[in-house]
Every structure is written in C-alpha cells, then in structure tokens.
Amino acid sequence: MADVKLKGIKKSYGPVDVIKGVDIDVNDGEFVVFVGPSGCGKSTLLRMIAGLEDITGGTLEIGTRVVNEVPASERGIAMVFQSYAIFPHMTVRENIAFGLTIAKTPKAEKDEKVMEAARILQMENLLDRRPSQLSGGQRQRVAIGRAITRNPEVFLFDEPLSNLDAALRLDMRMEIGKLHKSLGATMIYVTHDQVEAMTLADKIVVLKDGYVQQMGAPMDLYHRPNNLFVAGFIGAPSMNFLDVDIVSQDGTSAKVNSPVVAEFAAPVWRDGVGQTPKATLGIRPQDLRPVAEGGILEGTVTLAERLGTETIVDIRLSHGHRVLASLGEDRVFEPGEHIRLDFDHEKAHLFAPATDQEKQAAQSAA
C-alpha cells in the first residue's frame, strides 16, 4: 500500500493546457474521488497517475518513488476502465489472470489468486464463461478482479459505473465501498456523479478547468464549499443562488436583502464577501421549509415532484427568479399555490457576487 503525491502537476497538449498545476495528497489507504464536469481534466489526471499520459510538469510520487518516467506496469497500480476493457477472446479466468500470466506467475499461485479474487467478487461460477456471456455488472466485476489479483499499491477507477443502469450502479457502488474496506488499499476514483463521490469518498477533489476547486471530506464540501462552483456542484438538487445587497455587516455576519429576499443576517466567512455591497446568496433546497407567515422568500408553486420520502417544489419568485425546495416529507402542492419559505439562517452561504453565467455553470455542472 502507498500514498500518492501530486506536486504542481501540469498537462498540455501542444498549446492547450488541460491540467494547470495540481497539488493533491492521497494518504495510504484513503479513498479519494476526483469529481468535476466533463472536460475538467479529472480523467486526464487519473491517466497521468496510471502512466497512460505523459506528465508535462510537476512531480508524481507513489510511495516513496517519483514515478514521472516510470512505465505504467511498474508503478504498482491497477486500473479499472469505464468500458471494462476486458479481453473478449479470453474466459473470465484468463482475463482475471492476465497480469499474472504475463508475469509468468507459477500456476498454483495464479489459480489461488484468481480463486481469491473470484471469491471476493462472488463470481466463482462464472470463471469459464466468456465476456459476451456476462452482464454489464459482471463484466465490470471481472475488470475489478483483474485489478485485485495484481495486488496493487493503488487502485485507479475511471468512471467504472457510468455504463451500468441505475440499480446495478447502486449495487456496484456498495461493492466497491466494501472492497475498499476489506482490502484497505489506496483508491483513486474518477466520476462525474456527485452521489458516488459523496458516498464512497474519504476525500473529494473537485476539479474545474484543470484546477482543484476544493479538496476535503464530503461533508466539509457540502457544508462549507469554498466557492460558488463547489457549492453548486455538490448536493442534489443543486444549491439555489440569488443576488442580494449587503445592508450592513460586522466581522462574522452580514444583513442582506433584495427585492425577492426579506432582510436577514447571514454568516460571513468566505474571502471576497463584503468587499462590495453586492453578494450572491446560496441556499440548499433541503434547508428551505414552508412557513405560514413571515419567511424570507415568497412565491408561487409551478411544479411539485412527489418522490415519496421527499417533495421537490419548483417555486417562482417575483422578478423572474426561481428556487427549488426539497421538503423531507410527502406533501401535495397545487400549481399556482402561494408559498412562503424560511430556513435556518446559519446555513446561508454568502459568496462574492457572481454573474448569472457563473451561477448557471455551477448548477448545471452537478
């Protein structure tokens, strides 16, 4: 097992910079998830760790070695690909044993390792089948089995579940979580699905445009996002953003209001907030609750989605603004119904003023 250190890692394709200086520490045995919208560089970063892409700048350490120039096969890593990448002309057994066969491992040892991997992944009865006879989930298990037998220091997963249907994805997600616990290996996992990131990760790295936006435990990112992008990206449905004016402020809080937001005091802790009289207010849909009187927002219901345990309400405010509220109960709303909303003001997020474009980008990335 080993830790992985990325120091000032850069990647360029000709004049185009894809990764623009990334520092990440992955501790031994940690499960780290890289998330971000398409094109943010997360897969490129993983492929650089794997040795499938050259590193343009910076150093990459696995364990105690700098591995910038070390070939993929000698980095002590195993990788699971989105498309499974299992060999169609080999049986499951041959696929799992591929790395061992190449390394000319003695047959007895090879058989033992294959059986061990098959046992962990509960596919002992599939060993003599060909990939074409397997379901998507089983194929991905074969790919994971191949990774396990190599006994790698670091497991790399490149969006391993995106080709599976929703039910299977949940199953496999849990299995990967269990696998991490039972093997105790360092794992780096790339996904664009923030639910996978939240549930699996010890540490999440949010990437955008080749930069790390924030790195930390899932709940840190959820409760204390560094910036508007992370706030919008983590959490579903996405955080609501509204422009507000700062009426007054002391060191730790600011009174804000706007034509659609009644005045209230919000905590201030982010850099850049309060330097101008404007700010962007972020409220998680889960924090909003309907109230009979008062409240800081009011509007009319345009749509309510009842999901059984929660109800997601789309509310039109005045001046063309809208917010989503996710109420943790099954409630019936009629379209056009008038609604007042309030929330725990301590949970308000104030950001430096953002353009509509930035707000939209943050919300649509999730």
Add this chain to the structure above:
Amino acid sequence: MAVVKADNRGLRLASRYAVLILVAIIFIFPLLFMVMSSLKPSSQLLLDTKSLRAFLPVGELSLQNYTDAFVRAPIAVFVLNSVLITGVTVLLCLFVCSLAAFAFVFVDWSGKAVIFSILLATLIIPYETIFIPLLLMVSQLPWVGLEGFELGWLNTYRVQIAPFIADALSIFLFVQFFKDLPKELIEASRVEGASWWTIYRRVVMPLSGPVIATAAILKFLFMYNQYLWPLMVVQEEAIRPVMVGLGYFTDQLNVPWGEVMAYLTVITVPVLAFYLSLQRVFISSVASTGVKG
C-alpha cells in the same frame, strides 16, 4: 391490413432472393462451364458453347482430359509450387503487415504520418511498372544459403516470394481494423505489464480474425494468380507456379480446350478450399464484445 403487410414482406423477400440467385448464377456459370467442359472431348466442347448444353453434363463424358493434362504438364509440381509460394507469402505478409500496422496505430514515433502517407501513395503504382527495375535488382542480389554465397535470385522460390511480402494494401487494411479496436484494451494490457510484443500477440491479433481473413484471401488470390513475374524470373520447370504452367497448353496452333479446362479445374481447387476455410471468420467478429458498445 396485416395480410397485405405480410404479402408485401413476402414479395420483398422474394425479390431479394431473386436478385441474389441471379447474381449467384452469374458467378457460378463460368465455374460450371469450366467443370463441365473438362469432362467433354474438345470437339463436343466447342459445339456445346453455342447452347446451354455448355453448362450441362450431357454428351460423351469422361476423365480423359484430366489424364491427358497430367501427362502434358507436371501439374502436381506446379500446384505444390504455387501452394508453397502463396502459402509462405501469405503467412509472412500477415505477420509483417500486421506488425507494421501495429506500429502505425499503437506506437508513437515521429514521422509516422508522413511515412504512412507515402505508403498509401504506393497503392496507385501497379506492380507491372516496377517489374523491370525489380528484375534488374533481384538478378544482382546476394544470398547466403545452404550452398554458400551466391549472387542473383533468379530461378528461386525466394524471388517469387520476397518482393510480395509487404504491401501497402494489406498494411492499410490492418491499420483501419486496428484503429477500431477499443483503445482501453491496449491501455489495460500496458497497465497489466504487457510488452508491445505481448499486446500484439495476445490481445490484438486474437481479435483481428476478420481482417486477417480478408488480407489473407486478397493476398492468396494475388499470389496464386501471379503470371508475369514468375514468367520473367523463373526458367526452371521444377519451381514454376500454376499460372505459368498454363503455357504448356497454349503454345500450339491447336489448343486442347478440354485439357485446359481440366487443368483450370484442378488449380481452382486450392483457391476454393482456402476461401471456404476462411469464410466463417468473415462473419464472426468478436472484437467489440469486451467493451460496452
């Protein structure tokens, strides 16, 4: 309504089969003519060409033409020579051209695009235009064999094989096929510690059945039909291929057509056998089942 639809479908199917049968007939009639004519005496054969009898086993049928043909020419030697020359060339071509294509597709090296363009450009040069310079060249080439050093490759098997091992078309076919193989399979192999050679041998080639079959058949036909080149470089009867052997039947005023047809029938057998043995590979392609489509 449903009946009308079913009728339409039946009609469409019938017309499709009609076209296919017509095409099959067009392709099969020359073969039929060849085989039937090989069983008839020359006098009857020529008369039959004026009617559909040419394609039917009618009249005086015997294997006499075959006996005569085998007496006139050492057919077995020619067929064996052709099978040897063609077989060795096809095998070497598959190996060399697939390796070249592998380097073009999977390995990064500078100048790759330029060299591939030049290679493709050679596709438009017919072999016949380079035969004279090639002849001059091979007549001067050195060789170290079992009998020691010798100069000049004329009158050998190797002069019929070596110039045709690598060709742009085969490389191009392999390149196109390799490009469609899932990149992740190669990357996964690299991560697992496979060398380039292992990836070529254990991953890429086992998945390349369809293109191997295609390249092999094209090469086989090209080599088996070689006439001009062996005529230029081989004088010894013992190493002549089948097409040159056809000359044994045409150097007289009176062409023994029955024997010619018998000869052609005999030399067609290896071609059909080769084609039929690879036909199945055309149909089954397994390359895409290992990754999500």
